[in-house]
Amino acid sequence: MNQESLLIDDVGPLPVHRPSSVAVLCGLVREAVATARGIYPVGGRTMLDVGLPPIKPGLAVDMTALNQVIDYPARDMTITVQAGITMAKLQDTLAKEGQWLPVDVPNLEQATLGGALALNISGPRRFGYGTFRDYVIGISFVTDDGDEVKAGGRVVKNVAGYDLMKLQVGAVGTLGAITQATLKVKPKPEASAVIRLHCAAAELGKVLDLLHATRARPIAVDVSSDTSVLGADWSVWVAFEEKAATVEWQIATLLEELKHAPVTDVTAERGTDAESRLKALSAATAPTWPFELKANFRPSQTAAVCRFFQDLPGIVVHAHALNGILYGHTNSGESLKRAVDLFSGSSAEGNFAIRRCPVAVKKSLPVWGRPGNDRDLMRHVKQTLDPKNVFNPGRLFGDL
Amino acid sequence: MTSLYEPPASAHGATPLVARMRAVVGAENVLTSPADITAYECDGFTIAKTKPDVVVFPRSTEDIVAIVKACAELDVKFLARGAGTSLAGGCVLVGGGVMIALARMKRILEVNIRDRYAIVEPGVVNVWLTNALKPFGYHYAPDPSSQGACTIGGNVATNSGGPHTLKYGVTVNHIIGVELVLPDGRVVTCGGPCEDSPGFDLTGCIVGSEGTFGVVSKVWVRLTRNPEAYRTLLGVFNTVDDATNTISEIIGAGIVPGALELLDQTMLGAVEAAFKFGFPLDAGAVLIMEVDGLEAGLQEEAERVEAIAKRCGAREVRKANTDAERMALWKARKQAFGTIGRLGYPSYCTQDGVVPRTKLPLIMRHIQEVSKKHRVAVCNVFHAGDGNIHPILMFDERDPDQVQRVLDASHDILDECIRLGGSVTGEHGIGVEKLDFMAKLFAPEDLAFMKRLRHAFNPDNRCSPGKLFPTAGGCTEHSGVHQTKPGRRAAV
Numbered sequence: 001m002n003q004e005s006l007l008i009d010d011v012g013p014l015p016v017h018r019p020s021s022v023a024v025l026c027g028l029v030r031e032a033v034a035t036a037r038g039i040y041p042v043g044g045r046t047m048l049d050v051g052l053p054p055i056k057p058g059l060a061v062d063m064t065a066l067n068q069v070i071d072y073p074a075r076d077m078t079i080t081v082q083a084g085i086t087m088a089k090l091q092d093t094l095a096k097e098g099q100w101l102p103v104d105v106p107n108l109e110q111a112t113l114g115g116a117l118a119l120n121i122s123g124p125r126r127f128g129y130g131t132f133r134d135y136v137i138g139i140s141f142v143t144d145d146g147d148e149v150k151a152g153g154r155v156v157k158n159v160a161g162y163d164l165m166k167l168q169v170g171a172v173g174t175l176g177a178i179t180q181a182t183l184k185v186k187p188k189p190e191a192s193a194v195i196r197l198h199c200a201a202a203e204l205g206k207v208l209d210l211l212h213a214t215r216a217r218p219i220a221v222d223v224s225s226d227t228s229v230l231g232a233d234w235s236v237w238v239a240f241e242e243k244a245a246t247v248e249w250q251i252a253t254l255l256e257e258l259k260h261a262p263v264t265d266v267t268a269e270r271g272t273d274a275e276s277r278l279k280a281l282s283a284a285t286a287p288t289w290p291f292e293l294k295a296n297f298r299p300s301q302t303a304a305v306c307r308f309f310q311d312l313p314g315i316v317v318h319a320h321a322l323n324g325i326l327y328g329h330t331n332s333g334e335s336l337k338r339a340v341d342l343f344s345g346s347s348a349e350g351n352f353a354i355r356r357c358p359v360a361v362k363k364s365l366p367v368w369g370r371p372g373n374d375r376d377l378m379r380h381v382k383q384t385l386d387p388k389n390v391f392n393p394g395r396l397f398g399d400l
Numbered sequence: 401m402t403s404l405y406e407p408p409a410s411a412h413g414a415t416p417l418v419a420r421m422r423a424v425v426g427a428e429n430v431l432t433s434p435a436d437i438t439a440y441e442c443d444g445f446t447i448a449k450t451k452p453d454v455v456v457f458p459r460s461t462e463d464i465v466a467i468v469k470a471c472a473e474l475d476v477k478f479l480a481r482g483a484g485t486s487l488a489g490g491c492v493l494v495g496g497g498v499m500i501a502l503a504r505m506k507r508i509l510e511v512n513i514r515d516r517y518a519i520v521e522p523g524v525v526n527v528w529l530t531n532a533l534k535p536f537g538y539h540y541a542p543d544p545s546s547q548g549a550c551t552i553g554g555n556v557a558t559n560s561g562g563p564h565t566l567k568y569g570v571t572v573n574h575i576i577g578v579e580l581v582l583p584d585g586r587v588v589t590c591g592g593p594c595e596d597s598p599g600f601d602l603t604g605c606i607v608g609s610e611g612t613f614g615v616v617s618k619v620w621v622r623l624t625r626n627p628e629a630y631r632t633l634l635g636v637f638n639t640v641d642d643a644t645n646t647i648s649e650i651i652g653a654g655i656v657p658g659a660l661e662l663l664d665q666t667m668l669g670a671v672e673a674a675f676k677f678g679f680p681l682d683a684g685a686v687l688i689m690e691v692d693g694l695e696a697g698l699q700e701e702a703e704r705v706e707a708i709a710k711r712c713g714a715r716e717v718r719k720a721n722t723d724a725e726r727m728a729l730w731k732a733r734k735q736a737f738g739t740i741g742r743l744g745y746p747s748y749c750t751q752d753g754v755v756p757r758t759k760l761p762l763i764m765r766h767i768q769e770v771s772k773k774h775r776v777a778v779c780n781v782f783h784a785g786d787g788n789i790h791p792i793l794m795f796d797e798r799d800p801d802q803v804q805r806v807l808d809a810s811h812d813i814l815d816e817c818i819r820l821g822g823s824v825t826g827e828h829g830i831g832v833e834k835l836d837f838m839a840k841l842f843a844p845e846d847l848a849f850m851k852r853l854r855h856a857f858n859p860d861n862r863c864s865p866g867k868l869f870p871t872a873g874g875c876t877e878h879s880g881v882h883q884t885k886p887g888r889r890a891a892v
Contacts, residue, residue, distance in 0.1 A: 075652050076756040076787075098654055120596070131596075133604055134573050147845040155754045157570060157786040157826040159559045159608050160834070160841050161868070162850045166572070166604025175600075187654030212514060217625065217694060242697070249696030296596045300514045323595050324515075350594040368598045374590045377582075377856075378599045384856035385849070396599070 006060045008040060009053035009359045016042075018062040022140075022148050022179050025061065029177070029390065030146035032058060038393040041177040043112030044086060047119055047287065050355050051172055052367050055394030063114050066179060069093055071154070078137065078154055080182040083114030100188045102129035104282035114178045120170030123282035124239065127322050128219025129186075136165040138182030141175070144390045154182045167381075173392040175385050189241040192274040193251050196267050198232035201310060203262040205303035208321050210261055211238060212299075216250035218322075222281050223306060225317040232264060233310065236321070239278055284318045287356035289329035291336040295343060297350035299324035312338055324350070333361060344370055368396065417474055421456050421498065424466040429504070431455040440499045443484040443491030443831075450492050452479075452499035459504050461579065461587060461617040468615065469585040471498055471862060478583075479864045480615040482523065482554030485546040487750060488831030490558060490610050494866030500615060502553050508532055509618070516623045517576060517593045522553025522616050529621070538623040541568040544827070545734045556616050559608030561827030563659045563733065566785035567692075568624065570827070572607040577620030580606055580613065583863040592620055605853070610829050611864040613857035627658065627692035631702035632720040632729060635687040635709040636680050640664055640780075642713035643685040644760035647784050649708045650689070651757065655701060658692040660785030661733055666743065667779040667792070674739035675732045680716075687714075687784065688733060736781045737792070745777065745794035751810050753817035754826040757787035766816045767791050774809040776802070788826035789817070815840070830868050839870060 005013030019025040032039050038058030042048065063084035070080040074097035081090060087108035094100050104123020105116045115121075122131045138152035141164075151164035168178055199207045204223070211221050220239035240250045251268050258266055269277055297305055302321045309317045309328050312335040319326040330336055336357065343352045344366060351369040354362075379397055382389075414422070414432070421430050431437055432454055441449045453476070458464045464480075471478045477497035484491045493499055505521035508529060512518065513536050520529060526547040529540045544550055544562040554560070556578065559571045568574075577591030580602075591603035606613050637643040640662070647660055663671065664685050672679045679686060689709065691701050706717045720726040740748050755763045764780070767789070771778040782790040793809055795802040814824045814837060824830075824837040838847060847869055854861070854868075 073756055073758060075648050075758045077651060078756070120601075122596075130569075130573065133601060134569060143845075143849055145845070149846050149849045150842070151846065151850070153821075153823050153841070155756055155787055155822045155826070157561055157565060157754050157783070157788045158823040159570075159827055159829050160823050160825050161830070161838065161846070162853055163559070163572065163605055163608050164850070164853070166601045166607075167853070169601060169604075171600055187651075187656060190654075209514075215628075242694070243701065245697035245700065246694050249694065294596075296594045298515045298593055325596055349592060351597050353598045372589065372597065374588045374602055375599065377588050377590075377602065381600060381602070381853070381856045384852055 006042070008048055008060070009362065011054045014040060014058060014060040016060045016062050018065050020065050022066065022142070025066070025142055025177060025179065026146045026148060028059065028061060029142050029144070033144060033146065033388055033390055036388070039177060039390050040392055041114065041118070041173050043084060043115030044107065044110030046107040046111045047115065050119060050287065051392070051395035052362060052398050053359060053394060054392070055398070056389070058393070061177060063112060063177070067112075070180065072097075074099060076156075077185050077187075078156065078182055079185055080138065080154060080180065081113060082180050083117070083178040084112050087111050087113060087116060094185055095188065098188050099185045101135060101183055101185050103132055103135060104278070106283045106286035113181060117169050117178055117181065118171060118173040123285060124220035124222045124237070124278060124320060126320060127221060128217075128241070132169045133166055135183045135185070136169055136181050137184050139165045139168055139178065140180040141168060142177045142179060144176070144386050144388055148179060149176070152182065156184050172396045174382055174396045176391055189243070191242065191244040191247040192271065192278070193240045193247050194269045194274040194277045195238045195251065195254060196265070196269070197236050197258065197263040198265045199234055199236060199263045201233040201307055204234050204306055207236060207261060207263060208303055210257060211236070212322060214254055214257055216240065216254045218250075220278065220281070220320070221322045223302065223317070223319045223321045224284065225306070225310060226284075234306065236263075237277070237281055239274065281318075285327045289316070289331060289356065290358065291330045291333060292354070292356040293328045293336055293339050293352055294355050295326045295328070295339075295350065295352040297324045297326075297348065301348070301350075302326070308342065309339065315339070333357070340365060415453070417476055417498070418454050420470050420474065421454050421467065424470055425456050425458060425463050429457040429459065440481065440484070440501065441492075443486045443489060450494060450496055452493045453496050455499040455501050457501050457504045461581065464500065464581045464615050464617050465585045465587060467498065467500055468581055468583055468863075472584055475862075477862050477865050480522075480553070480557075480611050482551030482557070483525070483549045485550040486554060486558055486831065487752065487828040488825065488833040490829050490831040490867065492832055494832060502551065505617070511536070512593070513538060513623065515593050518621050518623060520552050520619050520621060522551060522556070522619060524552045526550050526552060526555060533623065537626050539626055540621055541574050541624045542571045545737065552619050552621065553616055556607050556619055557609070557611045558827065558829040561783065561786070561788065563661050563783055565783065566660060567656050567658045572604055574622045574624070575603060575607050575619060576622050578603050578606055578616045579618035581615040581617050583614055583858050583860065587617070610831065610867050612854055612867055614863055629695040629698050630658070630690060630692045630726060631698055632726045633689040633702060633706060633709070634718040634720075634729065635689055635714040636683045636716040636718070637685045637687065637714055639684040639713070640764045641761050643687045644764060644784065646687060646709050646712040646714065647760065648758050649712055650705055653704065653708060655691065655705060657689055657705065657785060659688060659690040660783075661688040662686070662780065662782055662784035663733070663736065664780040666777070667736060667781045670739040670742045670779070671732050671736050673742045674735070675728070677728060677732050688729060733781070740779070740792060740794065743777075743779070743794060745796065747797040748792050748794045749806055749810065751789070751791050751793070751813055752825050752828040753789045753814050753822060755787045755789065755817050755820045755822035757785065759820040759822070760784060760787055760789075763789060763813075763816060763820060767813055770809045770812045774805040774812070776805050776809045778809075783826070786826065787822065832866060835868070835870050838868070
């Protein structure tokens with residue numbers, strides 16, 4: 001029999017198991033605990049190299065066979081699915097009822113819900129719709145005891161018990177293997193539009209202030225340094241999603257407001273063009289370059305941070321401007337290092353994470369940013385909930 | 401009138417605990433007399449009563465640190481409290497100890513519109529923040545009906561809801577950071593004005609933990625832009641069924657209103673007697689239907705809602721034509737509970753169940769049956785769009801037979817909520833009131849894992865003891881908090 005295997009950050013080969021049921025997964029966890037090995041849950045394997053290298057031998061658990069829709073009462077605007085479902089299948093299921101989950105996940109044909117939850121993936125729409133923490137109302141996961149545990153429920157309002165949904169979202173799979181989630185969903189908006197404009201570096205702050213204060217209500221404001229227009233430094237994208245009449249009013253309003261603003265090449269896209277544009281903006285944050293840094297800071301600092309990155313050679317920047325989140329992609333380890341140095345030494349609020357870099361460099365870089373005064377408590381939570389360090393050992397906090 | 405200041409009592413035999421608390425925060429910030437402490441023995445309404453040994457009023461994070469460190473040293477339990485408007489006994493200090501009353505930490509520390517957040521101390525009253533934000537065109541979205549009294553700290557503890565959660569979410573969706581004093585006195589800052597900090601979302605877990613993780617001493621809240629416009633409609637229905645069907649049809653049409661609130665006939669009678677709003681007293685139910693957002697396209701959306709309501713049997717759909725009319729309608733809704741006295745019953749008890757919103761017709765019929773079966777008068781006013789019911793059971797608590805029937809009816813309703821796939825609390829919390837339901841909602845493994853999480857924050861269970869989980873580790877055991885009367889439960 002050919003046992004599939006997998007390398008994670010050059011560690012391995014890790015044998016890949018693809019459990020056909022939660023019961024089988026529970027058995028794998030018990031076995032791993034008994035033999036002091038680690039469990040590395042994997043989904044669509046689109047972001048496998050996010051995080052620190054594994055520190056324990058163990059097995060990769062491919063969750064993609066656990067991909068069923070458990071319950072979809074559309075008029076309750078909730079859906080319960082297994083975590084191995086791909087984002088594409090989830091969105092297709094919802095689309096049949098005119099609904100969707102308004103959280104952007106790149107590579108949605110491969111990416112699974114469980115993986116997206118573990119890494120708390122988001123995209124341009126987070127400005128208007130929030131992130132996974134706003135949508136997960138129930139969760140199940142397998143613990144270090146090999147039990148499947150649940151929290152929350154299937155109703156949109158529920159305060160019984162601790163909110164383990166929040167705990168699992170963004171925990172990088174270190175607190176258990178997510179098996180199932182219940183999500184709040186929304187009706188798909190009637191219309192979409194994206195306005196694109198260009199501006200010079202010196203004007204970016206002014207333009208973003210204008211977009212913050214616009215009478216329109218954008219659901220996304222992204223900024224990108226990847227511009228082909230001569231003389232312009234930054235591309236800015238402003239998206240609207242609403243009733244058709246509301247979207248048209250917002251386009252007209254913003255275009256009017258921009259008339260005397262220091263911007264050029266203002267264009268509007270509508271309908272499927274706008275939807276494709278939003279998909280492309282979402283894909284722009286996927287870690288595909290050799291080095292990628294994600295920085296988070298006050299939204300009012302976006303222009304200043306963009307200017308800093310612009311001065312580094314060979315970095316392409318994409319930012320969710322009104323959220324204060326920026327992705328810097330580069331081929332240059334030196335530029336990444338300079339960015340890290342700035343953020344490490346900065347006394348300004350905010351933080352960063354290196355989402356992608358060669359494994360050899362990971363050991364010498366602060367992959368998960370500058371520890372805040374809550375880092376000890378996080379470590380303690382991890383130690384209390386996974387004392388044997390079974391789940392994704394090493395990937396979030398190193399040698400716990 | 402009682403004085404907050406009492407002379408140093410060392411000469412009068414003050415306990416070491418009281419003496420210590422006076423040393424820590426000053427005698428003027430400590431209450432000890434039985435008369436003063438009585439006000440802190442329970443919260444809003446349906447609770448156990450336990451007198452704390454002492455009530456202290458910290459004025460700063462440093463004060464809280466000193467208080468909890470002293471409690472650790474003296475091995476005394478403690479509990480933080482806001483305005484005490486909670487409805488499930490969350491403010492009862494089970495077994496006694498130090499009540500940390502946060503009412504004097506009431507400053508709004510910062511409002512930052514460009515970065516869309518405010519920093520507040522936990523004792524800030526919910527509506528103060530909304531008022532402070534008025535000039536900016538922003539608001540703090542969670543607006544529980546008790547917002548005139550309840551505090552942001554209390555809202556964080558219970559993850560409060562309110563009428564606008566259908567579209568805007570509950571408290572946790574608007575809390576981006578907290579400063580937490582752990583039971584051992586360490587101060588931890590989780591989250592803050594910058595989104596997506598690496599690591600666990602501890603803020604998200606702390607919200608709704610009913611004070612069992614520590615004392616929240618500072619809160620970063622997300623600010624939301626005000627809707628540009630509203631359309632507030634009042635659907636008048638002959639039956640509750642027609643009203644709840646309307647809700648499903650509105651949602652099915654892809655419309656997410658800002659609020660969908662239902663009042664049944666009995667409730668209408670009380671509210672009308674109090675406010676003379678002009679509600680039709682012969683209606684089976686009315687539904688407040690509010691859509692909000694940008695003006696462009698809103699009228700069409702309101703017309704769609706009106707058409708749906710009429711198609712579902714509304715005999716009339718009224719409109720609030722002015723902001724004053726809208727505010728009057730909301731005042732009637734938010735103060736509905738206060739009018740129940742007009743129905744002629746000496747006592748009432750409110751429940752807080754949730755069902756999937758499409759199951760509303762079933763649970764409403766069930767409540768009617770329960771009312772008949774147990775011979776208990778019930779009226780309803782609730783967040784219909786969320787499926788969050790608030791049946792109000794009315795009785796005379798001097799009659800033990802009525803009391804028993806109210807208890808049986810309440811349990812009957814909550815059990816049905818579970819059976820229909822819902823929960824026993826949408827926004828009031830487990831507190832001590834619903835401890836025994838936890839084992840019905842969750843498996844022993846689920847509760848054991850949650851207790852492990854509590855252990856990470858609060859290993860000695862010194863902070864807010866006796867909450868959320870049935871006691872003594874046995875998940876199927878009785879909680880030990882005995883229910884003798886609805887609204888009067890003796891903690892043992």
